[in-house]
Amino acid sequence: MRHKVCFGDVVRDLKENVDRTNNPYEYYVAGDHMDTEELRILRRGSFTVPPEPGPAFTRVFKIGHVLYGSRRTYLKKIAVADFDGICANTTFVLETKDESMFLQRLLPFLMNSDRFTEFSIKNSKGSVNPYILFSDLAQYEFELPPMKEQIQLSNVLWAMIEAKNAYLELIEQTDQLVKSQFIEMFGDDYPRMRIVDVCDLIIDGNWIESKDQSESGIRLVQTGNVGIGEYLNKAERARYISEETFNALKCTEIFEGDVLVSRLPDPIGRACELPELGERMITAVDCTIIRLKKQSMVNKYFIAYTKSSAYAMKVAECSRGATRQRISRKDLENILLPVPPLELQNQFADFVRQADKSKFVARKAIQILNKNIYNQAKLQYTFRRC
Numbered sequence: 336m337r338h339k340v341c342f343g344d345v346v347r348d349l350k351e352n353v354d355r356t357n358n359p360y361e362y363y364v365a366g367d368h369m370d371t372e373e374l375r376i377l378r379r380g381s382f383t384v385p386p387e388p389g390p391a392f393t394r395v396f397k398i399g400h401v402l403y404g405s406r407r408t409y410l411k412k413i414a415v416a417d418f419d420g421i422c423a424n425t426t427f428v429l430e431t432k433d434e435s436m437f438l439q440r441l442l443p444f445l446m447n448s449d450r451f452t453e454f455s456i457k458n459s460k461g462s463v464n465p466y467i468l469f470s471d472l473a474q475y476e477f478e479l480p481p482m483k484e485q486i487q488l489s490n491v492l493w494a495m496i497e498a499k500n501a502y503l504e505l506i507e508q509t510d511q512l513v514k515s516q517f518i519e520m521f522g523d524d525y526p527r528m529r530i531v532d533v534c535d536l537i538i539d540g541n542w543i544e545s546k547d548q549s550e551s552g553i554r555l556v557q558t559g560n561v562g563i564g565e566y567l568n569k570a571e572r573a574r575y576i577s578e579e580t581f582n583a584l585k586c587t588e589i590f591e592g593d594v595l596v597s598r599l600p601d602p603i604g605r606a607c608e609l610p611e612l613g614e615r616m617i618t619a620v621d622c623t624i625i626r627l628k629k630q631s632m633v634n635k636y637f638i639a640y641t642k643s644s645a646y647a648m649k650v651a652e653c654s655r656g657a658t659r660q661r662i663s664r665k666d667l668e669n670i671l672l673p674v675p676p677l678e679l680q681n682q683f684a685d686f687v688r689q690a691d692k693s694k695f696v697a698r699k700a701i702q703i704l705n706k707n708i709y710n711q712a713k714l715q716y717t718f719r720r721c
Contacts, residue, residue: 343473345437349428351395353421358382362420363392366404369412372705374443374496376402376414382421391423401442403427406466408455413446427469437479440489444708445477492708499704502697509690509697510564517639520683525675528631531668536626539598539664540618541586543576552577556589556609556618561597564642566607576617586617587624594625594634596641599661604650606641608634623664631674635684640672 353360361381365388368378380388396402396416404412405425422428429446431437445451454475459465480488531537543555555574560567576586589595591611596604598621606625609616618624627637640646653666 338479339476340437340479341473342475342477343469345432345479346429346442346473347432348469349394349396349400349430351428352393352424353395355390355393358421360395360419360421362418363388364396364402364414364416364420364422364426365392366406366412366423366426369402369404369414371411372413372447374413374415374447375500376416376418379418379420388423391425392421394422394424394426394428396420396422396428399430399439401429401439401446403429403446405468406464408452408459408465408467411447411452413443415443425466427472435482438482438485438489440493441485444489444492451475495704495708499701499708502701502704505697506694509694513639513687513690514642516686517643517683520679521636521673521675525673527671528674529668530625530670530672533628533631533637533672533674534625535628536624537664537668538587538624540589540620540622540624541584542620543574543584543586543617547576547580547584548574549577549580551575553581553586553588553615553617554612556595556616556622558597558599558619558621561595561605561607561622563602563605564607564638566595566610568612581617589616589618589624592626592634594627594637596623596625596667597621598623598664598667599656599659601660602647603654603660603662604641604646604667606638608638621661623667630677633677633680633684635687636675636680637672639683639687646670646672 361383362379363382364376364379368376368380370377382388397419398416400416402412402414402416402422403426404410405427429442431439431442455467455472456465458471459467479485540556548555552575555576557574559572560569576584580586581588589609591609593609594606595609595618596606598604625637627634649670650662650667653670654660654662
């Protein structure tokens with residue numbers, strides 16, 4: 336039989352601290368090492384690699400603990416540690432008080448539910464950098480299933496996570512295969528040309544301020560939509576401008592097949608090909624619009640080159656800025672890149688298209704798994720305030 340419990344009755348916030356002058360741990364986890372709705376910790380810092388993190392990094396975590404970013408909780412940064420280390424005191428280190436009452440394996444799923452996030456946001460303090468206190472989280476009430484149901488549910492949820500991770504690994508392996516194919520096909524020395532010389536068009540997007548934006552109209556593609564070699568739609572955060580604003584500001588419309596290069600932030604110079612979004616589009620000033628000469632260069636070859644170490648080194652040499660590094664469009668234009676025969680570029684493009692089909696299937700499977708993970712957890716937990 337289910338019964339209601341408060342979060343703080345079954346979960347504790349661990350506050351074991353380490354003396355940084357005698358620190359036995361090699362790794363630390365900062366807020367930007369955790370990703371939204373990603374239970375794995377995919378990045379970490381090392382105390383052996385300068386610079387060291389700030390003095391707030393003293394909180395100890397162990398394998399299996401749940402880390403929760405208490406700042407801007409709408410980001411849903413909740414991760415399960417698979418190594419021992421240190422985090423900042425703004426990251427909660429959580430474990431269940433009694434495994435015979437509430438399984439640790441279920442804790443991250445409970446915390447990833449939309450209602451948990453809604454309650455956390457509602458009770459956060461501060462406006463610029465809102466934060467939640469554990470004492471506030473402790474007040475939430477939810478229905479705790481019997482242990483038999485908890486075991487069954489945790490097995491199902493973690494099986495889905497393992498399947499999701501397998502698909503993510505497949506996508507990563509496919510990307511590595513494309514990189515290997517690029518190196519194999521274009522390892523020889525080919526004539527080099529400036530980027531501007533292989534373009535029919537290379538201009539920056541438009542300067543669009545917050546006051547210029549609207550709820551609908553023409554889609555504003557921003558730097559956050561430019562991934563490393565892929566377009567990131569982020570439809571839930573989409574911004575628009577009206578037709579009147581488009582005309583008043585004399586904006587440049589962008590189209591399917593245009594290449595966008597983000598001149599900031601890291602990684603600077605990343606590029607993607609714009610897909611068909613089913614709506615009119617413009618882009619922000621920190622994105623450079625490129626239309627390649629069809630007789631000189633193929634989009635997929637150009638984008639693969641922007642993912643190479645040679646390109647990254649050239650971008651780094653040209654990047655400027657005291658507080659925030661960026662590359663100017665003029666410097667971008669003058670970067671030299673090898674120009675193989677068009678036939679060879681097209682062969683590579685065909686290979687990339689096949690790889691993209693495999694990645695598309697994997698991503699669709701991940702979407703279905705994510706939906707099922709959410710639905711399974713949603714059926715089990717309802718939150719109220721104690």
